[in-house]
Amino acid sequence: MLQTSNYDSLLIRGGRIIDPFTDRDEIGDIAVVNGVVARAPTNNAHVIDASGWIVCPGLMDIHVHLREPGQTHKETIETGTAAAVAGGFTFVACMPNTKPPLDHPDAIRSVLERARNAGHCQVGPIAAITKGRSGNTITDFGVLLDTGVVALSDDGDGVDDDSVMRAAFESAREVGAVLIQHCEYKAISAAGVMHLGDVSRRRGFPGLDPRSEEAMIERDIDLCRETSSRYHVAHVSTARAVDLVRRAKAEGLPVTTEVCTHHLVLTDEACAEGDPNTKMHPPLRPWADVEECRRGLLDGTIDCIVTDHAPHTVEEKAAGFLRAPPGIVGLETAVGLAAQAMIESGLADWPQLVAWFTAGPTAVLNRRPRPIEVGARADLSLLSPLSRWTVDPQRFVSRGRNTPFSGWKLTGKAIGTVQGRRVAVSPGARLKSSQQPAEDFR
Ligand SMILES: [Zn+2]
Structure with missing residues (x-):
């Protein structure tokens, strides 16, 4: 409490x-x-x-699952925002993969009202890119922005269809919205439950091909180049994905990205025991990818650190590594894990770490800076x-x-x-x- x-x-x-x-x-x-x-x-x-x-200025986490409406057995807006405050956050952006999804102004208004009533911290809802998060028809970005959404994403799933994603980029440019993509081509990731590599082969677990993440980032960067519309890669996790963003930024494209705390401290070796609490999307990767994520933060390729806070019940996770839903909670461990990855390792200092939780995410979402001033x-x-x-x-x-x-x-x-x-x-x-x-x- x-x-x-x-x-x-x-x-x-x-x-x-x-x-x-x-x-x-x-x-x-x-x-x-x-x-x-x-x-x-x-x-x-x-x-x-x-x-x-x-x-310091209140920390922000722009990738959080509050699970309400529809999955309040996992978390509620009240408990999720209280957990955020316990972790030092005064702002969280919540993802739209609720039941029903946040794809309509009424749903957005309801989230904002519940967050206000809870009174723990600011909540910026992220609305779905497509109706019902089905990947077929884009939502009305202008109306959703007017209701108070801070970005658009189908997080939990990527938008596979090229023409739908192109329409999303064009609509986002018109209204000045930020698109956040969960980069994963389902046709490539298929039934993978962990990173495709030595550990998955050793364990005989279906591997998730990292190309599923990288190929979607490549497609989206092409669309970003055509439309010049703001694009943010959610939870970047492979060395090649980090490099794709690095090159897009060098080209001057309006591309940003984030990394999850767990992708800075754990490798796919953690999955070797089959603990369902090491199962997540994108999955834990080999050390070379972890190192590149850290490097990406240091050279400014990666703009901010997020948690991808994804609560599930004990019963749901007890289904075993193959069947348990992916995701872990992160709000209350974020500062300690980020410090272990970036400060105890000697790579960075506290002002840098604080910036990855404040100025970084503020810029990603085009929000007003919040300096500590009279x-x-x-x-x-x-x-x-x-x-x-x-x-x-x-x-x-x-x-x-x-x-x-x-x-x-x-x-x-x-x-x-x-x-x-x-x-x-x-x-x-x-x-x-x-x-x-x-x-x-x-
Ligand atoms: Zn995601």
Whole structure:
């Protein structure tokens, strides 16, 4: 459970303020009065001792499955957004592969209303590219954008048909929408349950050909070149796919991409025991692909880190490796796993990591930057970069327990968020706080 409190006057004292929107990185205090960042706190402010912590703009995850409507046994908008806050996120974009799918303005309005009622964080719905996510007829992008969607995707499936995808690119250009593609040609991936390679052959599991991902990216980059319309590759996972995006960017095409936390830390060797919690789409890949995903982040080919948070029930995952649905939960392990992949490895530092969760996704979705500045609504994450902790799925705020990271020891953790007057603290995290006059405000 999140612990939440509201404060009219708050002083976050002595944290390392990292703001990728303004390139700020310094120790300092942040005052929040009536939910807005202020020059100084009022007297009798509630003081949070943030020494040793990072204070940064609220993290964003632009690839999340909230499962509502229709699959609330897996997750709800309420539990999913609470899990997001526990992971340090103040914004999630949710995918449309719900039941029924988010392909109509009424469905979008309903998601936004439920998210508002839950009150945990901002939700940006992603609407389906095609009606019913059937891949046949595109939805009305203009009307959906007016309702508040942040992008369009048939995630869970790719749009196979060339003419339908061309129509999507043309419509997206007209209305200025971002298309997000789950790149997987079903005809190529077929019945594959894990990466096609040494491990799948050894285990005798049906292999999923990486060409299914790469071929669709190639087709889409061609369409992007023809239409100059914004295109985002969801969960890039192979070295060749990363390189396709790298070359498209070098050509000046409006192409962006994201990588999932699990694709930065696990290889297909993790599937060798047949644990259904290592089954996901796209699948875990060999080390060379993991390395290239890390390199892609460092050289700017990959714009942001996402979780592809995909909750399933224990019963569903108990169906075994071949039959269990693909996907794992990720919101509450994202910061620790990303830190392990990119910081403990010596590849990157915290300002870079924070940018992959803030400025990166903001640019992908063409959203307004949210610098920490006087007069702005408080929208902050508190991170503890040195906290050592052990992943315990039973303590997740999410309804999902499906993670391959149970028992992993991670360094770096989200403490919580400050959104407006509301301070929300992750389970197990503690604030050192006091009620005192803030006489020595920095
Ligand atoms: Zn997907």
